[in-house]
Amino acid sequence: MADFVQKANVKRSVRTITTPIASVAALNTLVQNVIDTNPFNCVDHVSAGVTIPGVVRGTQSFGVNVLYENPTTLKSMGTSTAKASSVAGYTAAAAALVGNTALATAIGGTAIENTEAEGYSMTLKCHDANGEDYSVTFTRKTISISSYEDAAIVTRVDTWADTKPAFA
Numbered sequence: 001m002a003d004f005v006q007k008a009n010v011k012r013s014v015r016t017i018t019t020p021i022a023s024v025a026a027l028n029t030l031v032q033n034v035i036d037t038n039p040f041n042c043v044d045h046v047s048a049g050v051t052i053p054g055v056v057r058g059t060q061s062f063g064v065n066v067l068y069e070n071p072t073t074l075k076s077m078g079t080s081t082a083k084a085s086s087v088a089g090y091t092a093a094a095a096a097l098v099g100n101t102a103l104a105t106a107i108g109g110t111a112i113e114n115t116e117a118e119g120y121s122m123t124l125k126c127h128d129a130n131g132e133d134y135s136v137t138f139t140r141k142t143i144s145i146s147s148y149e150d151a152a153i154v155t156r157v158d159t160w161a162d163t164k165p166a167f168a
Contacts, residue, residue: 012146013154015161018168020140024062024120028087030166031057031122031138039160040136040153042126058123058135062090065117066097068109077109079117090120128153143167 021027034040035055042054064082069075080103082093094113097103104111123137134148136157145157161167 009149010147011149011154012144013148014142014144015158015167017141017143017166019166020116021120021138021166023115024087024090024118026166027120027122027138027140030164031124034124034136034160040126040156041129043129045127052127054127056125058125059121060085060087060123061119061121062087063119064090064094064097065114066094067112067114067117068104068107069112070108071110078107079114080107080111 021030035057038055040055044051044054046052062084064084066080068077068079070077080097082097084090084093098111098113100111119140121137121139123135126134126136128134128148128150130150132148132150132153134153135146137144137146143157143161145154148154
């Protein structure tokens with residue numbers, strides 16, 4: 001029987017953010033800045049005859065959380081959640097849930113978007129000049145780098161994150 005043979009030493013590093021990212025818009029702006037400015041020095045590459053930019057968006061997930069609160073007692077009456085795969089979907093879902101008076105009536109409270117309980121995740125796929133493909137994932141509370149071998153990749157991402165007050 002054949003055995004598995006290690007071909008690479010793939011790593012994952014995580015940086016915990018002191019203050020969670022406040023909103024989807026703030027996170028999206030930070031991620032778009034990485035795509036636009038390429039601070040990790042990623043390089044374009046060709047795959048199956050197609051040129052792929054050095055930094056591209058990968059998977060995204062945005063969780064909406066709405067709290068239904070009794071306006072008199074301020075007691076929580078319930079919650080509703082939705083998950084979207086785009087900023088536009090998140091925004092539309094949040095508006096739909098908060099604006100759904102029939103749902104608020106059924107639960108018995110006033111709908112309030114509970115951003116502190118929401119989760120956001122955006123992953124960038126990066127291609128390093130050394131040929132490695134790796135991912136950088138941004139959430140409200142962390143930045144993680146995964147599937148890399150060269151420690152210089154972490155140094156570049158860490159150096160960039162040090163310049164962003166949101167990632168302190």
